[in-house]
Amino acid sequence: MNDHFGGVVEAVDVVVVGAGAAGMAGAVALAGLGLQVVLLDEQGSPGGQIYRGITLAPLSRRDLLGAEYAHGNVLAQALASSSVRYEKGAAVWQVTRDHQVSYLRDGRLRTLQAKAVLLATGAMERPFPIPGWTLPGVMSAGAAQILLKSAGLAPTEPVVLAGCGPLLYLLGWQYLRAGVPIKALVDTTRPEDYWRARRHLFAALRAWPYLRKGLELMRSLRSARIPHHTGAEQLAIEGEEAATALTFTVAGKAHRIAARCVLLHQGVVPNIQFSQSLRARHVWDVDQLCFSPVVDPWSELDVPGMFVAGDGAGIGGAQAAALQGELAALGIAQRLGRVNAGQRDERAGPLREQLALNLRIRPFLDALYQPKEANRIPADEVIVCRCEEVTAGDLRTFVALGCAGPNQAKSFGRCGMGPCQGRMCGLTVTEVIAKARGVSAAEVGYYRIRPPIKPITLGELAGE
Amino acid sequence: MRTDPLFQTVTSEVRSTRTVSLSFNDQALEVPAGISVAAALLMSGINRFRATPVSESPRAPYCMMGVCFECLVDIDGVPNRQSCLIEVAEGMRIRSQEGARDLIIQADNVQTAIEQTVEVQS
Numbered sequence: 183m184n185d186h187f188g189g190v191v192e193a194v195d196v197v198v199v200g201a202g203a204a205g206m207a208g209a210v211a212l213a214g215l216g217l218q219v220v221l222l223d224e225q226g227s228p229g230g231q232i233y234r235g236i237t238l239a240p241l242s243r244r245d246l247l248g249a250e251y252a253h254g255n256v257l258a259q260a261l262a263s264s265s266v267r268y269e270k271g272a273a274v275w276q277v278t279r280d281h282q283v284s285y286l287r288d289g290r291l292r293t294l295q296a297k298a299v300l301l302a303t304g305a306m307e308r309p310f311p312i313p314g315w316t317l318p319g320v321m322s323a324g325a326a327q328i329l330l331k332s333a334g335l336a337p338t339e340p341v342v343l344a345g346c347g348p349l350l351y352l353l354g355w356q357y358l359r360a361g362v363p364i365k366a367l368v369d370t371t372r373p374e375d376y377w378r379a380r381r382h383l384f385a386a387l388r389a390w391p392y393l394r395k396g397l398e399l400m401r402s403l404r405s406a407r408i409p410h411h412t413g414a415e416q417l418a419i420e421g422e423e424a425a426t427a428l429t430f431t432v433a434g435k436a437h438r439i440a441a442r443c444v445l446l447h448q449g450v451v452p453n454i455q456f457s458q459s460l461r462a463r464h465v466w467d468v469d470q471l472c473f474s475p476v477v478d479p480w481s482e483l484d485v486p487g488m489f490v491a492g493d494g495a496g497i498g499g500a501q502a503a504a505l506q507g508e509l510a511a512l513g514i515a516q517r518l519g520r521v522n523a524g525q526r527d528e529r530a531g532p533l534r535e536q537l538a539l540n541l542r543i544r545p546f547l548d549a550l551y552q553p554k555e556a557n558r559i560p561a562d563e564v565i566v567c568r569c570e571e572v573t574a575g576d577l578r579t580f581v582a583l584g585c586a587g588p589n590q591a592k593s594f595g596r597c598g599m600g601p602c603q604g605r606m607c608g609l610t611v612t613e614v615i616a617k618a619r620g621v622s623a624a625e626v627g628y629y630r631i632r633p634p635i636k637p638i639t640l641g642e643l644a645g646e
Numbered sequence: 647m648r649t650d651p652l653f654q655t656v657t658s659e660v661r662s663t664r665t666v667s668l669s670f671n672d673q674a675l676e677v678p679a680g681i682s683v684a685a686a687l688l689m690s691g692i693n694r695f696r697a698t699p700v701s702e703s704p705r706a707p708y709c710m711m712g713v714c715f716e717c718l719v720d721i722d723g724v725p726n727r728q729s730c731l732i733e734v735a736e737g738m739r740i741r742s743q744e745g746a747r748d749l750i751i752q753a754d755n756v757q758t759a760i761e762q763t764v765e766v767q768s
Contacts, residue, residue: 318705321708325708333681335654360658361658424693424706443652453713569715
């Protein structure tokens with residue numbers, strides 16, 4: 183059998199893309215159901231982002247990062263003792279609707295033909311387009327956490343954390359434990375956000391362990407007497423060649439905090455590059471303010487045999503992702519005739535109960551930490567597309583000239599056509615155009631994503 | 647250009663003593679083994695990784711997980727490598743990408759490659 187480029191194709195039962203919580207749990211469950219599984223992952227070790235570097239981190243670092251992180255080792259050990267063929271350093275650049283998965287590993291192109299594919303590509307941080315966010319010294323909080331998890335690194339000088347969401351506070355807590363000085367927590371959450379979120383509090387209380395963990399994080403930050411500015415607006419980074427300060431206002435009063443390192447965060451969103459490239463159906467999630475692929479109860483897309491589990495199908499967190507991975511495995515096993523529908527449903531029962539418990543906290547978190555419109559739909563001078571340096575004002579000019587959506591924005595001004603292929607600007611472009619046109623984000627839609635999903639040279643494609 | 651590093655090893659870290667030698671813009675660096683190129687540069691005082699092709703503005707890693715492509719560098723002569731996804735290796739030669747100027751040099755390479763191909767074919 184040959185692939186679309188004449189290369190040799192290897193037939194396997196299932197390919198899982200991504201070795202994070204959902205991918206590891208899903209692959210292990212599939213192997214346990216007697217299926218031949220290949221797990222492809224871009225990193226050098228399993229764990230995805232939430233459990234990044236879990237198998238390599240020294241004990242001192244694992245202890246520092248907390249019990250939730252250490253839990254990743256349970257999944258990694260299950261993977262190591264399973265029959266799953268785990269391939270690290272594999273950059274998947276194409277997945278087709280007929281279940282072919284092409285990837286680059288050690289500079290060589292390989293293609294697998296699967297009977298079903300489980301996409302577990304997880305989440306990415308929502309872009310945080312404010313003035314100066316492209317300057318060196320400005321990073322996402324997730325990036326800083328990856329430096330801590332994978333390399334044991336933390337900022338040299340007192341750091342400023344800005345934005346909102348559990349990951350921001352978790353990083354603050356981890357920095358406190360590591361003895362890393364935090365200069366300020368600049369929180370975009372306002373008192374009225376608590377008021378808005380309160381109607382979800384009862385459900386959240388039923389997920390008490392998660393809520394308690396969050397309260398503990400906030401309490402430790404408070405007791406460390408870190409300057410905590412709440413209701414921050416008009417965030418901007420100062421600097422010419424690199425960041426020198428964060429400026430913002432609280433209730434109209436201007437603040438300026440000098441810092442060489444500013445870490446931004448306002449939640450995570452599904453990474454939908456693959457499901458979009460498959461032309462699967464996606465919807466605009468009005469609570470999480472992002473596009474999510476439409477999946478059935480077994481995580482199957484409207485493309486037969488293609489499944490998406492974990493945060494890539496909607497943000498639920500690591501524990502929910504692992505459960506979704508196991509549920510998708512049952513769905514795939516039934517589709518491939520390994521279990522019948524009755525067996526599948528019976529085994530799924532306890533998993534679904536746990537999943538429901540896990541997800542009870544989400545509506546509360548989504549309402550409380552909904553990113554502010556000003557930080558999603560920025561002022562004219564702010565760069566939206568970092569690669570091609572297209573500003574929000576440029577986009578509004580395109581709209582005035584008749585640009586109706588993200589795909590036209592490419593031909594109007596190369597927006598979304600740089601190396602990141604629209605990953606960093608996609609959601610912002612959709613929302614800026616929707617607001618300018620006075621229509622919904624759902625109507626505006628998203629970029630049309632095409633392979634190669636990861637960069638690949640012509641030489642590699644030609645098999646040189 | 648090296649300045650005061652933005653990132654350093656946390657005090658509780660018990661790091662393996664294994665290191666690798668590499669270079670950034672011909673400057674020799676000694677970094678811990680097993681970490682990404684981007685992490686190695688950030689802890690070595692490299693705060694600016696490249697200049698953009700559009701306006702030659704300075705850029706450095708933003709996401710550290712392969713999404714933003716801000717950490718692109720030239721590694722051992724291959725441009726546009728995602729330094730956050732590549733592990734450091736002994737003897738690695740890393741160069742910053744200096745905006746459109748580097749693209750012009752690459753275009754020359756392409757021109758040379760095309761001419762050589764034409765010569766081979768004719």
